[in-house]
Amino acid sequence: xxxxxxxxxxxxxxxxxxxxxxxxxxxxxxxxxxxxxxxxxxxxxxxxxxxxxxxxxxxxxxxxxxxxxxxxxxxxxxxxxxxxxxxxxxxxxxxxxxxxxxxxxxxxxxxxxxxxxxxxxxxxxxxxxxxxxxxxxxxxxxxxxxxxxxxxxxxxxxxxxxxxxxxxxxxxxxxxxxxxxxxxxxxxxxxxxxxxxxxxxxxxxxxxxxxxxxxxxxxxxxxxxxxxxxxxxxxxxxxxxxxxxxxxxxxxxxxxxxxxxxxxxxxxxxxxxxxxxxxxxxxxxxxxxxxxxxxxxxxxxxxxxxxxxxxxxxxxxxxxxxxxxxxxxxxxxxxxxxx
Amino acid sequence: xxxxxxxxxxxxxxxxxxxxxxxxxxxxxxxxxxxxxxxxxxxxxxxxxxxxxxxxxxxxxxxxxxxxxxxxxxxxxxxxxxxxxxxxxxxxxxxxxxxxxxxxxxxxxxxxxxxxxxxxxxxxxxxxxxxxxxxxxxxxxxxxxxxxxxxxxxxxxxxxxxxxxxxxxxxxxxxxxxxxxxxxxxxxxxxxxxxxxxxxxxxxxxxxxxxxxxxxxxxxxxxxxxxxxxxxxxxxxxxxxxxxxxxxxxxxxxxxxxxxxxxxxxxxxxxxxxxxxxxxxxxxxxxxxxxxx
Numbered sequence: 001x002x003x004x005x006x007x008x009x010x011x012x013x014x015x016x017x018x019x020x021x022x023x024x025x026x027x028x029x030x031x032x033x034x035x036x037x038x039x040x041x042x043x044x045x046x047x048x049x050x051x052x053x054x055x056x057x058x059x060x061x062x063x064x065x066x067x068x069x070x071x072x073x074x075x076x077x078x079x080x081x082x083x084x085x086x087x088x089x090x091x092x093x094x095x096x097x098x099x100x101x102x103x104x105x106x107x108x109x110x111x112x113x114x115x116x117x118x119x120x121x122x123x124x125x126x127x128x129x130x131x132x133x134x135x136x137x138x139x140x141x142x143x144x145x146x147x148x149x150x151x152x153x154x155x156x157x158x159x160x161x162x163x164x165x166x167x168x169x170x171x172x173x174x175x176x177x178x179x180x181x182x183x184x185x186x187x188x189x190x191x192x193x194x195x196x197x198x199x200x201x202x203x204x205x206x207x208x209x210x211x212x213x214x215x216x217x218x219x220x221x222x223x224x225x226x227x228x229x230x231x232x233x234x235x236x237x238x239x240x241x242x243x244x245x246x247x248x249x250x251x252x253x254x255x256x257x258x259x260x261x262x263x264x265x266x267x268x269x270x271x272x273x274x275x276x277x278x279x280x281x282x283x284x285x286x287x288x289x290x291x292x293x294x295x296x297x298x299x300x301x302x303x304x305x306x307x308x309x310x311x312x313x314x315x316x317x318x319x320x321x322x323x324x325x326x327x328x329x330x331x332x333x334x335x336x337x338x339x
Numbered sequence: 340x341x342x343x344x345x346x347x348x349x350x351x352x353x354x355x356x357x358x359x360x361x362x363x364x365x366x367x368x369x370x371x372x373x374x375x376x377x378x379x380x381x382x383x384x385x386x387x388x389x390x391x392x393x394x395x396x397x398x399x400x401x402x403x404x405x406x407x408x409x410x411x412x413x414x415x416x417x418x419x420x421x422x423x424x425x426x427x428x429x430x431x432x433x434x435x436x437x438x439x440x441x442x443x444x445x446x447x448x449x450x451x452x453x454x455x456x457x458x459x460x461x462x463x464x465x466x467x468x469x470x471x472x473x474x475x476x477x478x479x480x481x482x483x484x485x486x487x488x489x490x491x492x493x494x495x496x497x498x499x500x501x502x503x504x505x506x507x508x509x510x511x512x513x514x515x516x517x518x519x520x521x522x523x524x525x526x527x528x529x530x531x532x533x534x535x536x537x538x539x540x541x542x543x544x545x546x547x548x549x550x551x552x553x554x555x556x557x558x559x560x561x562x563x564x565x566x567x568x569x570x571x572x573x574x575x576x577x578x579x580x581x582x583x584x585x586x587x588x589x590x591x592x593x594x595x596x597x598x599x600x601x602x603x604x605x606x607x608x609x610x611x612x613x614x615x616x617x618x619x620x621x622x623x624x625x626x627x628x629x630x631x632x
Contacts, residue, residue: 058437109620114379114436118574119619122612125567129609140605245563249381249444256441291455291559298448305441306427309434 039168045255045266047222053261056195061124067243069227084157099220131239259311357489359592366572366584368543374579381443384565385450390548391557416545417538424537454559462556488550577625
């Protein structure tokens with residue numbers, strides 16, 4: 001465990017989490033809300049990176065699991081009066097089953113590479129359209145959470161901005177540690193073997209089908225829990241914003257920019273991408289030129305992908321030699337293999 | 340019940356076929372770029388919307404009908420595609436798909452941002468004399484806009500098919516698609532072929548965009564629907580297959596218009612996605628797809 005924390009960008013992560021824990025003491029609400037968003041995208045990024053960065057399966061349908069987690073917690077508390085903790089568990093369980101089904105069908109029929117990506121998009125879009133037309137979940141009109149009562153924040157899981165900030169900070173830390181532990185486990189080694197050469201791995205007796213499904217399921221569970229907290233934070237749910245393709249693509253930008261297949265990359269990516277989005281939104285609002293935010297955002301993505309194709313974190317880690325993360329250095333080559 | 344509604348169904352099928360042919364032109368632009376360069380263009384729908392705005396501009400400034408404006412859009416977009424390929428996309432060929440995703444998401448955001456800045460978020464409808472015209476063929480009543488648009492799209496598809504099959508450039512495009520290393524080895528200037536291919540891809544998107552501008556009201560956020568539709572068509576027809584794009588486009592056009600009538604207009608894309616998933620599982624190479632690499 002000690003090795004786990006201190007190697008592979010672990011020191012950076014430790015410093016990072018300590019600094020973040022102190023953040024609310026020194027800044028105001030505006031910055032805290034941006035920091036909360038950063039952490040949320042870090043959670044999604046770490047979860048997605050597990051599947052793409054470690055196993056090489058490109059999913060552009062992760063909005064599906066965010067939506068399932070979000071709607072599960074909203075319906076459990078709002079419609080059925082259950083505890084939000086139970087709602088989160090139900091959401092995670094449903095997401096796990098859905099992910100297992102999609103992954104099993106896809107991998108069983110050898111849907112590979114870009115075809116698997118299109119399968120994830122199609123499944124997410126079908127779910128979005130079903131939710132759009134399902135009155136039980138509010139349809140296109142959306143589902144709105146009632147204001148929290150007087151119960152303790154840990155029971156209702158609702159609170160002020162600092163509460164959500166710490167909730168997402170803890171969630172980020174847990175997903176980060178899970179991801180690190182998986183990386184170090186035998187699963188991690190098998191996954192990377194599959195990423196490098198799936199046929200060779202299978203020939204060596206690695207149960208590739210089961211391991212690929214496992215990666216998708218774990219990734220879906222993490223994403224779903226992140227989605228549950230997102231629902232509690234925002235209070236309003238629409239199929240389009242939660243499960244739409246635009247959101248699914250938005251959440252993969254941070255881990256790719258930060259550095260695929262690295263532990264700390266998704267967090268670095270979120271730290272870069274989210275404030276960038278907020279900044280460009282701010283510019284668009286203050287100038288009144290709507291669309292300027294999209295232009296800035298897009299142009300900067302192009303700049304990063306042209307000049308730092310393997311991601312920010314590997315570049316930073318190389319620059320400061322002592323922080324060199326073996327996982328990061330290794331991942332920069334195989335990750336360019338794609339499928 | 341069904342027999343009494345037969346003319347209605349026949350009309351829906353016919354209008355689905357007409358829109359499907361234009362879908363096929365959109366998908367063709369995507370499939371040719373993927374087939375030759377293995378580049379996944381996630382900004383294809385945005386490029387279609389560029390074509391829609393070009394059509395709108397030529398209509399509002401000079402009163403050009405979309406049919407007349409279509410070749411002009413195609414030429415403009417061909418040049419844009421050529422430049423984009425040589426300036427930017429060339430360095431992303433043979434890179435993994437996720438890097439290409441970011442590249443095209445960046446491009447898509449830039450294009451949509453520019454649309455928003457120049458035209459604003461509101462819809463820009465085109466209404467020419469043909470908008471209210473109906474062509475009667477027996478008991479079929481066809482919108483003139485759709486009919487002319489489909490015919491123009493069909494003409495362009497036929498032209499492109501002939502170009503790919505009979506011209507020298509077409510032969511080198513096919514050679515580069517089959518085996519880029521071999522093509523380079525026999526002295527083909529692969530990068531120039533790629534630039535022409537990208538030009539053709541964008542020209543298809545632009546031309547199709549101009550043709551559908553009078554059917555759908557032009558607005559920036561149509562783009563993502565166009566992108567997913569093009570992917571569905573291409574997968575059903577088979578990646579890299581021109582005939583497949585045509586059949587897939589018509590199939591999706593028909594299924595959308597029937598689903599809108601029988602089930603629920605909001606659910607029409609369910610059928611398309613259902614077809615897509617079934618096709619991925621049963622026959623991932625698509626109806627007309629050849630071998631996969």
